[in-house]
Amino acid sequence: MAVERPKSPSRLADFGLKSERVLWPDKGPSEFEQELGDIEQQLGLTTLEKAIAWSQTKSMWPDTFGLACCAIEMMSIVSSRYDIARFGMEAFRSSPRQADLLIISGRVAQKMAAPIQQIYDQMLEPKWVIAMGACASSGGMFNNYAVLQSVDKIIPVDVYVPGCPPRPEGLMEGIIRLHERVQSGIPAAYEIGGVAK
Amino acid sequence: MTFEGVPGLVETREALGETTLVVDPPRLVEACTHLRDEHGFDMLVDLAATDYLGWGSPGVSGYIGTAAGRNLNRPMTQGFQALPAPKPKRFAVNYHLLAVRQGAPRVRVQAWLEDGEPVPSVISVWPAADWFEREAWDLMGIPIQGHPNLERLIMDEDWEGHPLRKDYPLGGEPVRFSGEE
Amino acid sequence: MAVARPPAKQDPIYEGTRIPSPVPTVLAVDPAIRGTDDLLTVNFGPNHPSTHGVLRLVVDLDGEIVVGINAKVGYVHTGFEKNMEQKSWWKAITYAPRIDYLAYQNNELVFVLAIEKLLGLEIPAKATWMRMLLSELNRIHSHLVWLGTAALELGAISMFWYTFREREMVLDLSELVAGYRMHTRYFQTGGLAEDIPPGFYPECRKFVEWMPKAISDYDGLLAKNEIWEERTRGLGLLNRADAIALGQTGPVLRASGVDWDLRRDDPYCFYDRVHFDVPVLTHGDTYDRYRVRVEEMRASVEIIDQCLDRLERMDGDPWISDDRKVVLPPREELHTSMESLIHHFKIVTEGYRVPEGEVYVAVESPRGELGCYVVSDGGARPWRVKFRAPSFAALEATATTVQKQYIADLIAIVGSLDTVMGEVDR
Numbered sequence: 001m002a003v004e005r006p007k008s009p010s011r012l013a014d015f016g017l018k019s020e021r022v023l024w025p026d027k028g029p030s031e032f033e034q035e036l037g038d039i040e041q042q043l044g045l046t047t048l049e050k051a052i053a054w055s056q057t058k059s060m061w062p063d064t065f066g067l068a069c070c071a072i073e074m075m076s077i078v079s080s081r082y083d084i085a086r087f088g089m090e091a092f093r094s095s096p097r098q099a100d101l102l103i104i105s106g107r108v109a110q111k112m113a114a115p116i117q118q119i120y121d122q123m124l125e126p127k128w129v130i131a132m133g134a135c136a137s138s139g140g141m142f143n144n145y146a147v148l149q150s151v152d153k154i155i156p157v158d159v160y161v162p163g164c165p166p167r168p169e170g171l172m173e174g175i176i177r178l179h180e181r182v183q184s185g186i187p188a189a190y191e192i193g194g195v196a197k
Numbered sequence: 198m199t200f201e202g203v204p205g206l207v208e209t210r211e212a213l214g215e216t217t218l219v220v221d222p223p224r225l226v227e228a229c230t231h232l233r234d235e236h237g238f239d240m241l242v243d244l245a246a247t248d249y250l251g252w253g254s255p256g257v258s259g260y261i262g263t264a265a266g267r268n269l270n271r272p273m274t275q276g277f278q279a280l281p282a283p284k285p286k287r288f289a290v291n292y293h294l295l296a297v298r299q300g301a302p303r304v305r306v307q308a309w310l311e312d313g314e315p316v317p318s319v320i321s322v323w324p325a326a327d328w329f330e331r332e333a334w335d336l337m338g339i340p341i342q343g344h345p346n347l348e349r350l351i352m353d354e355d356w357e358g359h360p361l362r363k364d365y366p367l368g369g370e371p372v373r374f375s376g377e378e
Numbered sequence: 379m380a381v382a383r384p385p386a387k388q389d390p391i392y393e394g395t396r397i398p399s400p401v402p403t404v405l406a407v408d409p410a411i412r413g414t415d416d417l418l419t420v421n422f423g424p425n426h427p428s429t430h431g432v433l434r435l436v437v438d439l440d441g442e443i444v445v446g447i448n449a450k451v452g453y454v455h456t457g458f459e460k461n462m463e464q465k466s467w468w469k470a471i472t473y474a475p476r477i478d479y480l481a482y483q484n485n486e487l488v489f490v491l492a493i494e495k496l497l498g499l500e501i502p503a504k505a506t507w508m509r510m511l512l513s514e515l516n517r518i519h520s521h522l523v524w525l526g527t528a529a530l531e532l533g534a535i536s537m538f539w540y541t542f543r544e545r546e547m548v549l550d551l552s553e554l555v556a557g558y559r560m561h562t563r564y565f566q567t568g569g570l571a572e573d574i575p576p577g578f579y580p581e582c583r584k585f586v587e588w589m590p591k592a593i594s595d596y597d598g599l600l601a602k603n604e605i606w607e608e609r610t611r612g613l614g615l616l617n618r619a620d621a622i623a624l625g626q627t628g629p630v631l632r633a634s635g636v637d638w639d640l641r642r643d644d645p646y647c648f649y650d651r652v653h654f655d656v657p658v659l660t661h662g663d664t665y666d667r668y669r670v671r672v673e674e675m676r677a678s679v680e681i682i683d684q685c686l687d688r689l690e691r692m693d694g695d696p697w698i699s700d701d702r703k704v705v706l707p708p709r710e711e712l713h714t715s716m717e718s719l720i721h722h723f724k725i726v727t728e729g730y731r732v733p734e735g736e737v738y739v740a741v742e743s744p745r746g747e748l749g750c751y752v753v754s755d756g757g758a759r760p761w762r763v764k765f766r767a768p769s770f771a772a773l774e775a776t777a778t779t780v781q782k783q784y785i786a787d788l789i790a791i792v793g794s795l796d797t798v799m800g801e802v803d804r
Contacts, residue, residue, distance in 0.1 A: 064426075064427045066431070067454055068454055068456075068476070068479055068800050069479035069800070071431075072479060072480065072560065073559075073560070075527075075542070076542060076546070076549075079538070079539060079543065079545070079546065080539050080542070080543060081542075081543070081546050092427075094426065094427035107454060107456050109452070109453055109454050109455045110353065110455075111352070111452050111453050112424060112453045115424050115425060139369070141461075142369075142457060142458075143367075143369035144368050144369045144456075144461050145366070145368025145369065146368070146455050146456055146460075147457065149369065149370045164561065165561070167559065212735060212736075213495055213496070213735060213737050215737065215738065217736075240622050240623075240625055240627075241625055242625060242740070243738070243749050243751060243764070245751045245762075245764040247762045248762075249761075252761070253755070281734040281756050282734070291736075293738050293749065293766070297622055297638050301640075303738070305738065320402065323623060324397050324402035324623050324774075325402075325623065325771055325774060327402045327403045327774060328403055328774050329770075345400040345401045346400075346403075349452075350451060350452060351451065351452040351803055351804075352455065353452070360457065365460075367461070367464055
């Protein structure tokens with residue numbers, strides 16, 4: 001379906017999604033980028049808002065929230081091979097008051113749901129949530145009485161990263177997508193909609 | 198090693214290289230003390246409770262062979278329904294014991310209980326039994342008599358039911374497929 | 379060669395027993411202090427930075443000294459045991475490694491050994507050697523993560539990056555063999571799921587050459603470090619009798635002077651055919667537990683070396699049993715043999731059946747004795763699976779080890795018990 005898309009030099013599509021360009025330098029803007037560009041135009045982002053969004057992504061500090069196996073892979077993105085310090089995110093804050101990003105890494109037991117809700121509520125806005133792994137995204141292989149079938153039943157999630165556990169590169173891809181989402185002006189999940197029902 | 202002197206011993210079974218001593222529940226503490234002091238089983242390694250509700254119901258095709266192995270040359274015998282041997286009561290509490298000395302002798306002490314029948318706590322024999330018994334109470338609903346702190350360990354304090362029982366549903370959600378709405 | 383040597387004569391770590399009573403796992407506040415203004419109750423909630431998972435400790439402090447502690451667990455209860463009862467034996471193996479997610483290979487090993495014991499199945503030698511090799515690699519992996527995070531909590535932050543560098547090498551080897559870094563699901567009933575890919579042995583050799591130097595690096599950073607010794611020596615004492623009474627196994631037991639290692643004293647696989655040292659220390663404190671784990675890493679490298687020697691001569695040997703009632707037939711046979719096709723179909727759809735019985739198998743995981751109690755009713759699904767988690771017992775020892783210690787030392791002591799909450803809560 002051919003749609004006339006107006007060309008403006010400051011759309012995100014012109015800067016290219018970094019994750020794809022690394023492997024495919026001459027790739028034109030993808031559907032995702034074009035849609036982001038359309039949203040940018042509709043929301044009418046100003047340069048100041050773009051600057052704020054840019055700076056939010058450049059030092060988005062995660063909360064030390066590891067639950068189970070995915071936490072081990074989350075720890076390995078801090079290690080030197082998958083270095084997350086390049087993104088300014090190696091400062092994992094223990095206090096949710098100081099954290100911007102909550103990476104739910106691991107299966108969420110019913111007993112843990114209340115503490116997660118408390119921690120999410122204590123975080124200051126703007127805040128984002130990444131559901132890492134199959135268990136946080138949908139309950140994973142544990143479709144039973146003990147595991148909450150997806151953490152988005154209690155808190156709104158921005159990015160879901162599949163895998164059991166996802167490779168560190170997979171989690172990085174999720175984080176980079178989150179950065180691109182923020183930079184394009186898409187509001188954080190708590191502003192768009194509530195939790196899943 | 199012979200276990201004739203163990204108080205409350207009902208039966209001794211040997212299978213797959215393991216010894217199981219079936220003990221009368223009211224005399225469990227005596228039996229455990231005897232095993233610890235006379236036979237040297239100084240470590241309680243595990244306490245596993247099993248629910249045998251629905252054991253041997255038809256529909257489970259039996260395995261063709263014996264616990265000693267299978268004879269690969271035996272002609273095909275599909276269609277035979279070998280039901281498992283019936284169990285005396287609904288619950289079995291298994292205490293796995295280990296003697297920390299050469300040869301690593303192990304023994305399993307088994308007590309059979311009905312629903313609601315209590316079993317005495319062996320915390321005075323091995324302090325390690327504390328959390329294991331709390332877990333047996335929490336997940337299987339086995340009342341432990343004489344436990345100083347019998348509270349739920351794994352589930353929430355106000356959880357109802359004992360999840361690992363066979364009549365407790367697995368729970369979870371039905372998976373939705375995008376084809377059907 | 380399993381001779382348990384009697385411990386050398388030494389001064390007892392402490393006299394008598396320090397296990398609190400009446401409840402061994404709860405350190406109750408002395409009634410004299412209760413109700414005074416100095417007493418402060420602090421909650422180390424399920425989410426805290428020096429976390430080894432989601433452990434909640436309710437701690438009573440008199441000034442800075444711990445006078446009461448109560449550990450609350452269950453925050454990552456996943457219902458493994460109930461889930462495994464609903465799946466066929468094949469699929470249940472997939473659940474096992476996620477229980478103790480740092481020593482995943484050992485979980486798979488113990489469950490698969492239990493199934494094979496019930497079946498009475500013979501495993502080809504190549505599979506057993508490879509299982510041993512991967513279990514020892516996993517032991518190194520687990521101790522590396524433990525060392526990195528334990529040092530991180532006490533402030534020796536740079537250790538984290540050094541240990542995780544070697545951890546990446548171990549995970550590369552894992553990926554080379556099984557295609558996945560963690561939770562490989564490579565152990566199958568009857569042997570291994572696939573043959574060992576070519577190119578693995580040279581890579582593993584490189585790792586075996588490199589690792590002792592890396593361990594010396596870690597020693598150079600921590601072993602004689604004055605601050606590390608101040609923070610770990612003489613803390614968290616646990617004597618021999620208390621350790622056995624509390625059901626401790628693994629490094630916690632060996633650091634308390636008990637010469638006990640299941641690989642040597644109750645051998646499984648081919649551990650009786652390899653030579654390795656079992657480090658045993660006598661002070662029962664946090665420093666000794668740290669030293670035992672570092673020395674275990676060295677011993678594991680020795681074992682891997684010996685396994686490689688055997689495996690390199692076994693190219694072309696079968697990697698899985700050929701009992702077609704349990705193991706899938708090779709794909710080439712499906713084109714020509716009707717029986718193979720039918721067995722393939724039955725095994726994949728219904729699953730193989732395991733004879734009626736109950737069995738308890740134990741292996742030496744990096745945390746201690748990991749046991750698996752399996753009850754089968756003769757059908758295609760397990761009737762009951764219970765994992766005996768060493769961290770479960772280790773957490774029972776918190777009340778005994780942190781008595782009268784400072785709150786800063788509480789972190790060091792709980793860290794030295796090396797608990798993984800996934801296996802505590804299952």
